[in-house]
Amino acid sequence: MAAKTPSELRSARWFAPDDLRSFGHRSRMMQLGYSEADFRDKPVIGILNTWSELNTCHSHFRERAKDVARGVLQGGGLPVEMPSLSVDESFTKPTSMLYRNMLAMETEEMIRSHPLDGVVLMGGCDKTTPGLVMGAISAGVPMIYLPAGPMLRGNYAGKILGSGSDAWKYWDERRAGNISDKEWQGVEGGIARSAGVCMTMGTASTMTAIADAMGITLPGASSIPAVDSNHQRMGADCGRRIVDMVWEDLTPDRIITEAACRNAAVVAMATGCSTNAVVHLIAMARRAGVDLTLDDLDALGRITPLIANVRPAGKDYLMEDFYYAGGLRALMKQIEDRLELSCLTVTGKTMGENLEGAQVYNDDVIRPLSNPVYAEGSLAVLRGNLCPDGAVIKPAACDPKYHVHQGPALVFDSYPEMKKAIDDEHLDVTPDTVMVLRNAGPQGGPGFPEWGMLPIPKALIKQGHRDMLRISDARMSGTSYGACVLHVAPESYVGGPLALLRTGDIVRLDLPNRTLDMLVPEDELATRRAAWQAPEPRFDRGYGWMFQRHVTQADQGCDFDFLQSDFGRTAGEPDIF
Missing domain, CATH: 3.40.50.2300 (Response regulator)
Structure with a gap:
Protein backbone atom coordinates (compact mmCIF):
# COMPACT_ATOMS: atom_id res chain seq x y z
CA MET A 1 0.00 0.00 0.00
CA ALA A 2 1.38 3.38 -1.02
CA ALA A 3 2.59 5.63 1.79
CA LYS A 4 3.00 8.65 -0.46
CA THR A 5 0.73 10.61 -2.78
CA PRO A 6 2.03 12.37 -5.92
CA SER A 7 1.95 15.73 -4.17
CA GLU A 8 4.28 14.34 -1.47
CA LEU A 9 6.98 13.29 -3.92
CA ARG A 10 10.29 15.01 -3.34
CA SER A 11 10.46 15.94 -7.03
CA ALA A 12 7.14 17.76 -6.72
CA ARG A 13 9.00 20.53 -4.88
CA TRP A 14 10.78 21.24 -8.15
CA PHE A 15 7.93 20.73 -10.61
CA ALA A 16 4.53 21.25 -8.95
CA PRO A 17 4.38 24.87 -7.65
CA ASP A 18 2.90 27.63 -9.80
CA ASP A 19 5.85 29.99 -9.43
CA LEU A 20 8.77 31.29 -11.46
CA ARG A 21 11.33 28.80 -10.15
CA SER A 22 9.19 25.80 -11.02
CA PHE A 23 8.40 27.37 -14.40
CA GLY A 24 12.14 27.27 -15.02
CA HIS A 25 12.41 23.64 -13.92
CA ARG A 26 9.52 22.54 -16.11
CA SER A 27 10.74 24.48 -19.13
CA ARG A 28 14.21 22.92 -18.89
CA MET A 29 12.68 19.46 -18.70
CA MET A 30 10.81 20.33 -21.87
CA GLN A 31 14.11 21.47 -23.37
CA LEU A 32 15.30 17.89 -22.78
CA GLY A 33 12.36 16.61 -24.81
CA TYR A 34 10.06 15.63 -21.94
CA SER A 35 6.42 16.60 -21.66
CA GLU A 36 4.77 17.23 -18.31
CA ALA A 37 3.25 13.76 -18.48
CA ASP A 38 6.78 12.36 -18.24
CA PHE A 39 7.75 14.01 -14.95
CA ARG A 40 4.63 15.28 -13.17
CA ASP A 41 3.05 13.07 -10.50
CA ARG A 153 36.88 -17.41 -14.57
CA GLY A 154 40.37 -16.72 -15.85
CA ASN A 155 42.06 -19.36 -17.98
CA TYR A 156 45.55 -20.12 -19.24
CA ALA A 157 46.99 -23.38 -20.60
CA GLY A 158 44.12 -25.40 -19.19
CA LYS A 159 44.44 -23.87 -15.73
CA ILE A 160 41.73 -21.84 -14.02
CA LEU A 161 43.05 -18.45 -12.89
CA GLY A 162 41.73 -16.19 -10.15
CA SER A 163 42.29 -12.46 -10.58
CA GLY A 164 44.74 -10.99 -8.13
CA SER A 165 45.42 -14.22 -6.23
CA ASP A 166 47.08 -15.99 -9.16
CA ALA A 167 48.82 -12.79 -10.24
CA TRP A 168 50.69 -12.76 -6.91
CA LYS A 169 51.41 -16.49 -7.14
CA TYR A 170 52.78 -16.45 -10.69
CA TRP A 171 54.75 -13.27 -10.02
CA ASP A 172 56.64 -15.03 -7.23
CA GLU A 173 57.32 -17.97 -9.54
CA ARG A 174 58.60 -15.61 -12.22
CA ARG A 175 60.90 -13.89 -9.70
CA ALA A 176 62.19 -17.32 -8.75
CA GLY A 177 62.89 -18.10 -12.43
CA ASN A 178 60.31 -20.89 -12.59
CA ILE A 179 58.18 -19.54 -15.45
CA SER A 180 59.16 -17.96 -18.76
CA ASP A 181 58.28 -14.54 -20.17
CA LYS A 182 55.95 -16.26 -22.64
CA GLU A 183 54.11 -18.06 -19.86
CA TRP A 184 53.87 -14.82 -17.89
CA GLN A 185 52.33 -13.09 -20.92
CA GLY A 186 49.86 -15.95 -21.26
CA VAL A 187 48.74 -15.46 -17.67
CA GLU A 188 48.51 -11.71 -18.31
CA GLY A 189 46.14 -12.23 -21.23
CA GLY A 190 43.99 -14.89 -19.60
CA ILE A 191 43.47 -13.78 -16.04
CA ALA A 192 40.76 -11.14 -16.68
CA ARG A 193 38.64 -11.96 -19.72
CA LEU A 355 15.71 -16.84 1.78
CA GLU A 356 12.74 -19.16 1.38
CA GLY A 357 13.50 -21.90 -1.15
CA ALA A 358 17.24 -21.17 -1.37
CA GLN A 359 19.31 -24.33 -1.98
CA VAL A 360 22.94 -25.39 -2.19
CA TYR A 361 23.70 -27.23 -5.46
CA ASN A 362 27.35 -28.02 -4.77
CA ASP A 363 28.29 -28.59 -1.15
CA ASP A 364 32.02 -28.43 -1.84
CA VAL A 365 31.68 -24.83 -3.02
CA ILE A 366 29.23 -23.80 -0.29
CA ARG A 367 30.10 -26.07 2.60
CA PRO A 368 27.72 -27.28 5.30
CA LEU A 369 28.43 -26.13 8.84
CA SER A 370 29.65 -29.63 9.61
CA ASN A 371 32.46 -29.30 7.04
CA PRO A 372 33.69 -25.69 6.99
CA VAL A 373 36.71 -24.43 5.09
CA TYR A 374 37.89 -22.90 8.37
CA ALA A 375 36.31 -23.33 11.77
CA GLU A 376 36.29 -19.62 12.61
CA GLY A 377 35.48 -16.65 10.42
CA SER A 378 37.64 -14.93 7.88
CA LEU A 379 39.10 -12.15 10.03
CA ALA A 380 40.69 -11.67 13.44
CA VAL A 381 41.45 -8.44 15.31
CA LEU A 382 44.73 -8.10 17.21
CA ARG A 383 45.73 -5.73 19.98
CA GLY A 384 49.00 -5.09 21.82
CA ASN A 385 51.71 -2.49 22.26
CA LEU A 386 52.20 -2.37 18.47
CA CYS A 387 48.51 -1.81 17.77
CA PRO A 388 46.62 -0.48 20.83
CA ASP A 389 43.67 0.53 18.62
CA GLY A 390 43.71 -2.72 16.68
CA ALA A 391 45.09 -4.51 13.65
CA VAL A 392 43.58 -7.10 11.32
CA ILE A 393 44.73 -10.47 9.97
CA LYS A 394 43.07 -13.09 7.75
CA PRO A 395 43.94 -16.40 9.48
CA ALA A 396 42.50 -18.74 6.86
CA ALA A 397 44.64 -17.21 4.11
CA CYS A 398 48.02 -17.65 5.79
CA ASP A 399 50.28 -20.57 6.69
CA PRO A 400 49.12 -21.86 10.13
CA LYS A 401 52.72 -21.99 11.37
CA TYR A 402 52.62 -18.19 11.60
CA HIS A 403 49.57 -18.12 13.87
CA VAL A 404 52.04 -18.04 16.75
CA HIS A 405 55.36 -16.54 15.72
CA GLN A 406 58.25 -14.58 17.14
CA GLY A 407 61.11 -13.04 15.18
CA PRO A 408 63.29 -10.00 14.52
CA ALA A 409 61.80 -7.02 12.71
CA LEU A 410 63.09 -5.75 9.37
CA VAL A 411 61.64 -2.24 9.15
CA PHE A 412 61.04 -0.14 6.04
CA ASP A 413 59.94 3.49 6.22
CA SER A 414 58.58 3.69 2.66
CA TYR A 415 57.28 1.50 -0.13
CA PRO A 416 60.12 2.39 -2.55
CA GLU A 417 62.69 1.47 0.11
CA MET A 418 61.00 -1.90 0.66
CA LYS A 419 60.55 -2.58 -3.05
CA LYS A 420 64.23 -2.01 -3.74
CA ALA A 421 65.37 -4.19 -0.83
CA ILE A 422 63.31 -7.30 -1.58
CA ASP A 423 65.11 -7.90 -4.89
CA ASP A 424 68.52 -7.91 -3.21
CA GLU A 425 69.47 -11.60 -3.15
CA HIS A 426 71.93 -10.86 -0.33
CA LEU A 427 69.34 -9.21 1.95
CA ASP A 428 69.87 -10.24 5.58
CA VAL A 429 66.57 -12.06 6.03
CA THR A 430 65.41 -15.49 7.22
CA PRO A 431 62.00 -17.22 7.30
CA ASP A 432 61.68 -16.05 10.92
CA THR A 433 62.15 -12.37 10.02
CA VAL A 434 59.12 -10.12 10.47
CA MET A 435 58.96 -7.65 7.58
CA VAL A 436 57.47 -4.28 8.54
CA LEU A 437 56.29 -1.41 6.34
CA ARG A 438 55.20 1.82 7.97
CA ASN A 439 54.03 5.30 6.87
CA ALA A 440 51.42 3.59 4.66
CA GLY A 441 48.22 4.28 6.60
CA PRO A 442 45.32 6.67 5.91
CA GLN A 443 47.45 9.79 6.24
CA GLY A 444 50.88 8.32 5.65
CA GLY A 445 50.23 6.42 2.40
CA PRO A 446 48.73 8.78 1.53
CA GLY A 447 45.20 7.39 1.37
CA PHE A 448 45.78 3.92 2.90
CA PRO A 449 47.15 2.05 -0.17
CA GLU A 450 47.09 -1.73 -0.71
CA TRP A 451 50.76 -2.30 0.05
CA GLY A 452 50.28 -4.65 2.99
CA MET A 453 51.01 -7.92 1.17
CA LEU A 454 54.74 -7.19 1.17
CA PRO A 455 56.49 -9.30 -1.51
CA ILE A 456 58.58 -12.18 -0.19
CA PRO A 457 62.28 -11.25 -0.58
CA LYS A 458 63.92 -12.89 -3.57
CA ALA A 459 66.50 -14.52 -1.27
CA LEU A 460 63.67 -16.50 0.39
CA ILE A 461 61.72 -17.10 -2.82
CA LYS A 462 64.71 -18.90 -4.31
CA GLN A 463 64.91 -21.08 -1.19
CA GLY A 464 61.32 -22.19 -1.78
CA HIS A 465 59.59 -20.03 0.84
CA ARG A 466 56.21 -18.58 -0.10
CA ASP A 467 55.01 -16.99 3.16
CA MET A 468 56.40 -15.04 6.10
CA LEU A 469 55.01 -12.73 8.78
CA ARG A 470 54.48 -9.19 7.52
CA ILE A 471 53.13 -6.17 9.39
CA SER A 472 52.04 -2.76 8.15
CA ASP A 473 49.66 0.11 8.70
CA ALA A 474 48.59 -0.33 5.05
CA ARG A 475 45.72 -2.34 3.59
CA MET A 476 46.04 -5.21 1.14
CA SER A 477 43.99 -6.32 -1.83
CA GLY A 478 41.12 -8.64 -1.00
CA THR A 479 42.58 -11.03 -3.56
CA SER A 480 45.82 -11.24 -1.56
CA TYR A 481 46.84 -13.90 0.92
CA GLY A 482 49.58 -14.73 3.40
CA ALA A 483 50.55 -13.99 6.99
CA CYS A 484 49.91 -10.26 6.73
CA VAL A 485 48.95 -8.10 9.71
CA LEU A 486 47.26 -4.96 8.41
CA HIS A 487 45.55 -1.70 9.44
CA VAL A 488 47.85 -1.19 12.45
CA ALA A 489 46.24 1.64 14.42
CA PRO A 490 47.12 4.29 15.21
CA GLU A 491 49.25 4.50 12.06
CA SER A 492 52.94 5.33 12.33
CA TYR A 493 52.60 8.60 10.40
CA VAL A 494 50.64 10.15 13.29
CA GLY A 495 52.97 8.74 15.94
CA GLY A 496 51.45 5.33 16.56
CA PRO A 497 53.70 2.73 18.26
CA LEU A 498 54.70 1.25 14.89
CA ALA A 499 56.74 4.45 14.41
CA LEU A 500 58.92 3.39 17.36
CA LEU A 501 59.84 -0.10 16.12
CA ARG A 502 63.43 -0.64 14.95
CA THR A 503 65.09 -3.28 12.81
CA GLY A 504 66.21 -6.12 15.08
CA ASP A 505 63.49 -5.63 17.71
CA ILE A 506 61.67 -8.86 18.48
CA VAL A 507 58.01 -8.98 17.45
CA ARG A 508 55.56 -11.57 18.73
CA LEU A 509 52.23 -12.58 17.18
CA ASP A 510 49.84 -14.78 19.17
CA LEU A 511 46.76 -15.22 17.02
CA PRO A 512 44.81 -17.50 19.38
CA ASN A 513 45.12 -14.84 22.08
CA ARG A 514 44.73 -11.98 19.57
CA THR A 515 47.93 -10.17 20.56
CA LEU A 516 50.69 -8.39 18.63
CA ASP A 517 53.60 -6.91 20.56
CA MET A 518 57.14 -5.66 20.21
CA LEU A 519 59.27 -7.08 23.01
CA VAL A 520 60.92 -3.78 23.87
CA PRO A 521 61.12 -2.41 27.45
CA GLU A 522 58.71 0.43 28.17
CA ASP A 523 61.48 2.80 29.26
CA GLU A 524 63.20 2.31 25.89
CA LEU A 525 59.93 2.96 24.09
CA ALA A 526 59.48 6.15 26.13
CA THR A 527 62.92 7.35 25.02
CA ARG A 528 62.10 6.63 21.38
CA ARG A 529 58.72 8.32 21.70
CA ALA A 530 60.31 11.49 23.04
CA ALA A 531 62.72 11.57 20.08
CA TRP A 532 60.07 10.93 17.41
CA GLN A 533 59.37 13.80 15.00
CA ALA A 534 56.22 14.13 12.93
CA PRO A 535 56.82 13.89 9.16
CA GLU A 536 55.97 16.66 6.74
CA PRO A 537 52.33 16.81 5.50
CA ARG A 538 51.67 14.82 2.33
CA PHE A 539 49.52 17.56 0.76
CA ASP A 540 49.59 21.34 0.69
CA ARG A 541 46.33 22.00 -1.17
CA GLY A 542 43.11 20.61 -2.60
CA TYR A 543 41.24 17.44 -1.78
CA GLY A 544 44.33 15.74 -0.36
CA TRP A 545 44.82 18.62 2.09
CA MET A 546 41.25 18.17 3.29
CA PHE A 547 41.61 14.37 3.40
CA GLN A 548 44.63 14.32 5.68
CA ARG A 549 43.03 16.74 8.15
CA HIS A 550 39.67 15.00 8.45
CA VAL A 551 40.10 11.27 7.73
CA THR A 552 39.70 9.02 10.77
CA GLN A 553 41.96 6.08 11.58
CA ALA A 554 41.47 2.53 10.31
CA ASP A 555 39.62 1.33 13.40
CA GLN A 556 37.09 4.16 12.91
CA GLY A 557 36.35 3.36 9.25
CA CYS A 558 38.48 6.10 7.60
CA ASP A 559 35.42 8.25 6.97
CA PHE A 560 35.69 12.01 7.22
CA ASP A 561 34.94 13.15 10.76
CA PHE A 562 32.51 15.80 9.50
CA LEU A 563 30.43 13.27 7.52
CA GLN A 564 29.68 10.82 10.32
CA SER A 565 26.13 10.68 11.61
CA ASP A 566 27.00 12.14 15.00
CA PHE A 567 28.72 15.24 13.61
CA GLY A 568 26.75 18.44 14.14
CA ARG A 569 23.02 18.70 13.64
CA THR A 570 20.81 17.14 10.99
CA ALA A 571 19.61 20.17 9.09
CA GLY A 572 17.44 18.41 6.57
CA GLU A 573 16.82 20.10 3.23
CA PRO A 574 16.16 23.83 3.47
CA ASP A 575 13.39 25.23 1.33
CA ILE A 576 15.58 27.47 -0.81
CA PHE A 577 13.66 27.28 -4.03
Missing part, protein backbone atom coordinates in the same frame (compact mmCIF):
# COMPACT_ATOMS: atom_id res chain seq x y z
CA LYS A 42 5.49 10.22 -10.95
CA PRO A 43 8.75 9.31 -9.18
CA VAL A 44 11.96 10.64 -10.70
CA ILE A 45 14.60 7.95 -10.29
CA GLY A 46 18.30 8.77 -10.40
CA ILE A 47 20.50 6.07 -11.91
CA LEU A 48 23.91 6.83 -10.39
CA ASN A 49 26.30 5.15 -12.79
CA THR A 50 30.00 4.71 -11.98
CA TRP A 51 30.85 3.69 -15.55
CA SER A 52 34.14 4.87 -17.03
CA GLU A 53 36.29 3.82 -19.97
CA LEU A 54 39.09 3.15 -17.46
CA ASN A 55 36.95 1.17 -15.02
CA THR A 56 37.27 -2.37 -16.35
CA CYS A 57 34.96 -3.76 -13.65
CA HIS A 58 32.11 -1.56 -14.88
CA SER A 59 32.63 -1.77 -18.63
CA HIS A 60 29.12 -3.25 -19.02
CA PHE A 61 27.42 -0.43 -17.11
CA ARG A 62 26.58 1.66 -20.18
CA GLU A 63 24.24 -1.11 -21.28
CA ARG A 64 23.12 -2.06 -17.80
CA ALA A 65 21.92 1.48 -17.14
CA LYS A 66 19.54 1.00 -20.08
CA ASP A 67 18.19 -2.15 -18.43
CA VAL A 68 17.57 -0.21 -15.22
CA ALA A 69 15.88 2.61 -17.13
CA ARG A 70 13.62 0.10 -18.88
CA GLY A 71 12.52 -1.21 -15.50
CA VAL A 72 11.91 2.29 -14.12
CA LEU A 73 9.68 3.13 -17.10
CA GLN A 74 7.79 -0.15 -16.71
CA GLY A 75 7.27 0.68 -13.04
CA GLY A 76 5.81 4.09 -13.86
CA GLY A 77 8.76 6.30 -13.01
CA LEU A 78 11.05 8.62 -14.94
CA PRO A 79 14.67 7.37 -15.15
CA VAL A 80 17.49 9.91 -15.26
CA GLU A 81 21.04 8.60 -15.58
CA MET A 82 23.66 10.62 -13.75
CA PRO A 83 27.42 10.03 -13.90
CA SER A 84 29.20 9.43 -10.61
CA LEU A 85 32.90 9.37 -9.76
CA SER A 86 34.27 6.08 -11.10
CA VAL A 87 36.66 4.94 -8.40
CA ASP A 88 38.43 2.15 -10.26
CA GLU A 89 40.92 -0.16 -8.60
CA SER A 90 43.12 -0.89 -11.60
CA PHE A 91 44.50 2.52 -12.54
CA THR A 92 43.84 5.04 -9.75
CA LYS A 93 46.96 6.27 -7.97
CA PRO A 94 48.13 6.57 -5.30
CA THR A 95 45.14 4.46 -4.23
CA SER A 96 41.41 4.34 -4.90
CA MET A 97 40.85 4.46 -1.13
CA LEU A 98 41.88 8.11 -1.21
CA TYR A 99 38.70 8.80 -3.20
CA ARG A 100 36.09 6.60 -1.50
CA ASN A 101 34.99 9.51 0.67
CA MET A 102 34.92 11.82 -2.35
CA LEU A 103 32.45 9.43 -4.01
CA ALA A 104 30.40 9.36 -0.81
CA MET A 105 30.28 13.16 -0.71
CA GLU A 106 29.41 13.40 -4.38
CA THR A 107 26.64 10.79 -4.04
CA GLU A 108 25.07 12.56 -1.08
CA GLU A 109 25.21 15.99 -2.71
CA MET A 110 24.03 14.76 -6.14
CA ILE A 111 20.95 13.27 -4.52
CA ARG A 112 20.35 16.21 -2.20
CA SER A 113 20.63 18.87 -4.89
CA HIS A 114 18.52 17.27 -7.64
CA PRO A 115 14.80 16.41 -7.97
CA LEU A 116 15.27 12.71 -7.21
CA ASP A 117 12.68 10.63 -5.37
CA GLY A 118 14.79 7.48 -5.30
CA VAL A 119 18.09 6.16 -6.66
CA VAL A 120 19.60 3.03 -8.14
CA LEU A 121 23.28 2.90 -7.19
CA MET A 122 25.42 1.16 -9.82
CA GLY A 123 28.74 0.01 -8.39
CA GLY A 124 30.89 -3.00 -7.67
CA CYS A 125 34.60 -2.22 -7.95
CA ASP A 126 36.02 -2.17 -4.44
CA LYS A 127 35.41 1.37 -3.15
CA THR A 128 32.28 2.08 -5.19
CA THR A 129 30.03 -0.05 -2.97
CA PRO A 130 30.87 1.67 0.32
CA GLY A 131 31.22 5.09 -1.31
CA LEU A 132 27.81 4.99 -2.97
CA VAL A 133 26.07 3.43 0.00
CA MET A 134 27.60 5.81 2.55
CA GLY A 135 26.45 8.82 0.52
CA ALA A 136 22.98 7.43 -0.09
CA ILE A 137 22.51 6.60 3.60
CA SER A 138 23.29 10.21 4.48
CA ALA A 139 20.99 11.55 1.76
CA GLY A 140 18.13 9.42 3.06
CA VAL A 141 16.02 8.84 -0.07
CA PRO A 142 14.86 5.33 -1.07
CA MET A 143 17.77 3.51 -2.70
CA ILE A 144 18.63 0.13 -4.12
CA TYR A 145 22.11 -1.11 -4.90
CA LEU A 146 22.93 -2.81 -8.22
CA PRO A 147 26.18 -4.84 -7.96
CA ALA A 148 28.40 -5.07 -11.04
CA GLY A 149 28.86 -8.81 -10.63
CA PRO A 150 32.04 -10.89 -10.96
CA MET A 151 33.86 -11.51 -14.23
CA LEU A 152 34.19 -14.99 -15.72
CA SER A 194 35.24 -10.33 -19.32
CA ALA A 195 33.46 -7.37 -17.80
CA GLY A 196 32.96 -7.55 -14.07
CA VAL A 197 34.81 -7.35 -10.78
CA CYS A 198 37.49 -9.78 -9.57
CA MET A 199 36.09 -13.31 -9.59
CA THR A 200 37.85 -14.24 -6.36
CA MET A 201 36.28 -13.35 -3.01
CA GLY A 202 38.23 -10.11 -3.05
CA THR A 203 37.09 -6.74 -1.80
CA ALA A 204 34.61 -6.20 -4.65
CA SER A 205 32.66 -9.43 -4.13
CA THR A 206 33.01 -9.08 -0.36
CA MET A 207 31.43 -5.62 -0.39
CA THR A 208 28.60 -6.53 -2.76
CA ALA A 209 27.88 -9.58 -0.56
CA ILE A 210 27.77 -7.23 2.45
CA ALA A 211 25.30 -4.97 0.63
CA ASP A 212 23.21 -8.05 -0.23
CA ALA A 213 23.26 -9.27 3.39
CA MET A 214 22.31 -5.78 4.62
CA GLY A 215 19.19 -6.04 2.53
CA ILE A 216 19.92 -3.21 0.10
CA THR A 217 20.18 -5.34 -3.07
CA LEU A 218 17.64 -7.64 -4.59
CA PRO A 219 18.10 -11.08 -2.97
CA GLY A 220 21.20 -12.82 -4.30
CA ALA A 221 22.01 -10.04 -6.76
CA SER A 222 25.63 -9.87 -5.61
CA SER A 223 26.50 -13.34 -6.96
CA ILE A 224 25.33 -13.00 -10.57
CA PRO A 225 28.22 -12.88 -13.08
CA ALA A 226 28.40 -9.56 -14.90
CA VAL A 227 27.90 -11.03 -18.37
CA ASP A 228 25.14 -13.50 -17.48
CA SER A 229 21.72 -12.55 -18.89
CA ASN A 230 20.35 -12.90 -15.36
CA HIS A 231 22.32 -9.75 -14.58
CA GLN A 232 20.45 -7.82 -17.27
CA ARG A 233 17.14 -8.99 -15.87
CA MET A 234 18.25 -8.07 -12.37
CA GLY A 235 19.00 -4.54 -13.62
CA ALA A 236 15.45 -4.13 -14.93
CA ASP A 237 14.07 -5.61 -11.71
CA CYS A 238 15.98 -2.95 -9.75
CA GLY A 239 14.38 -0.26 -11.89
CA ARG A 240 10.87 -1.56 -11.32
CA ARG A 241 11.38 -2.10 -7.61
CA ILE A 242 12.81 1.35 -6.81
CA VAL A 243 9.62 2.98 -8.10
CA ASP A 244 7.55 0.96 -5.65
CA MET A 245 10.02 1.76 -2.87
CA VAL A 246 9.43 5.48 -3.45
CA TRP A 247 5.66 5.08 -3.11
CA GLU A 248 6.21 2.93 -0.01
CA ASP A 249 8.66 5.51 1.42
CA LEU A 250 11.08 2.65 2.10
CA THR A 251 14.14 4.66 3.12
CA PRO A 252 17.63 3.40 4.13
CA ASP A 253 17.10 4.08 7.84
CA ARG A 254 14.37 1.43 7.89
CA ILE A 255 16.69 -1.18 6.38
CA ILE A 256 20.23 -0.50 7.62
CA THR A 257 19.75 -1.19 11.31
CA GLU A 258 22.07 -2.62 13.95
CA ALA A 259 20.69 -6.10 13.21
CA ALA A 260 21.21 -5.64 9.45
CA CYS A 261 24.84 -4.61 10.02
CA ARG A 262 25.33 -7.66 12.20
CA ASN A 263 23.88 -9.84 9.43
CA ALA A 264 26.31 -8.28 6.99
CA ALA A 265 29.27 -8.96 9.28
CA VAL A 266 28.27 -12.61 9.85
CA VAL A 267 27.86 -13.20 6.12
CA ALA A 268 31.18 -11.50 5.42
CA MET A 269 32.95 -13.86 7.83
CA ALA A 270 31.25 -16.90 6.32
CA THR A 271 32.34 -15.93 2.80
CA GLY A 272 36.06 -15.56 3.58
CA CYS A 273 35.87 -11.82 3.19
CA SER A 274 38.55 -9.31 2.33
CA THR A 275 40.29 -7.57 5.22
CA ASN A 276 39.05 -4.33 3.65
CA ALA A 277 35.56 -5.29 4.80
CA VAL A 278 36.49 -4.10 8.28
CA VAL A 279 37.13 -0.50 7.25
CA HIS A 280 34.18 -0.22 4.88
CA LEU A 281 31.61 -2.00 7.03
CA ILE A 282 32.42 0.18 10.04
CA ALA A 283 32.13 3.31 7.88
CA MET A 284 28.81 2.22 6.33
CA ALA A 285 27.33 1.25 9.68
CA ARG A 286 28.32 4.52 11.34
CA ARG A 287 26.71 6.54 8.55
CA ALA A 288 23.50 4.77 9.61
CA GLY A 289 24.12 5.59 13.28
CA VAL A 290 25.23 2.05 14.19
CA ASP A 291 28.34 2.03 16.39
CA LEU A 292 29.99 -1.08 14.95
CA THR A 293 33.48 -1.73 16.37
CA LEU A 294 36.51 -3.89 15.71
CA ASP A 295 35.72 -5.89 18.83
CA ASP A 296 32.21 -6.59 17.52
CA LEU A 297 33.67 -7.94 14.30
CA ASP A 298 36.25 -10.08 16.09
CA ALA A 299 33.57 -11.56 18.35
CA LEU A 300 31.45 -12.50 15.34
CA GLY A 301 34.52 -13.93 13.60
CA ARG A 302 35.19 -16.26 16.51
CA ILE A 303 31.78 -17.93 16.20
CA THR A 304 31.19 -17.83 12.43
CA PRO A 305 32.70 -20.63 10.31
CA LEU A 306 34.03 -19.89 6.84
CA ILE A 307 31.91 -22.00 4.48
CA ALA A 308 32.51 -20.44 1.03
CA ASN A 309 35.28 -22.45 -0.63
CA VAL A 310 36.24 -19.54 -2.87
CA ARG A 311 39.77 -18.22 -3.40
CA PRO A 312 41.81 -16.79 -1.76
CA ALA A 313 40.62 -18.03 1.67
CA GLY A 314 39.12 -21.12 0.02
CA LYS A 315 41.29 -23.29 -2.17
CA ASP A 316 39.39 -24.48 -5.18
CA TYR A 317 36.66 -22.29 -6.63
CA LEU A 318 35.78 -18.84 -7.97
CA MET A 319 32.69 -16.60 -7.90
CA GLU A 320 31.20 -18.12 -11.05
CA ASP A 321 31.23 -21.51 -9.30
CA PHE A 322 29.75 -19.87 -6.20
CA TYR A 323 26.81 -18.54 -8.23
CA TYR A 324 26.11 -21.88 -9.87
CA ALA A 325 26.30 -23.55 -6.44
CA GLY A 326 23.39 -21.42 -5.26
CA GLY A 327 24.99 -18.03 -4.64
CA LEU A 328 24.69 -15.83 -1.60
CA ARG A 329 21.09 -16.81 -0.84
CA ALA A 330 22.21 -20.44 -0.51
CA LEU A 331 25.10 -19.50 1.76
CA MET A 332 22.82 -17.40 3.94
CA LYS A 333 20.34 -20.26 4.12
CA GLN A 334 23.13 -22.44 5.53
CA ILE A 335 23.71 -19.99 8.39
CA GLU A 336 20.20 -18.62 8.83
CA ASP A 337 20.14 -19.63 12.50
CA ARG A 338 22.91 -17.05 13.02
CA LEU A 339 21.06 -14.25 11.22
CA GLU A 340 18.33 -11.85 12.28
CA LEU A 341 15.70 -12.97 9.76
CA SER A 342 13.15 -10.30 10.66
CA CYS A 343 15.24 -7.51 9.11
CA LEU A 344 13.42 -5.53 6.45
CA THR A 345 14.96 -5.44 2.95
CA VAL A 346 14.52 -3.46 -0.26
CA THR A 347 11.97 -6.04 -1.43
CA GLY A 348 9.61 -4.87 1.31
CA LYS A 349 9.89 -8.38 2.74
CA THR A 350 12.04 -9.72 5.54
CA MET A 351 15.39 -11.41 5.09
CA GLY A 352 13.79 -14.68 6.17
CA GLU A 353 11.13 -14.40 3.46
CA ASN A 354 13.83 -13.65 0.86
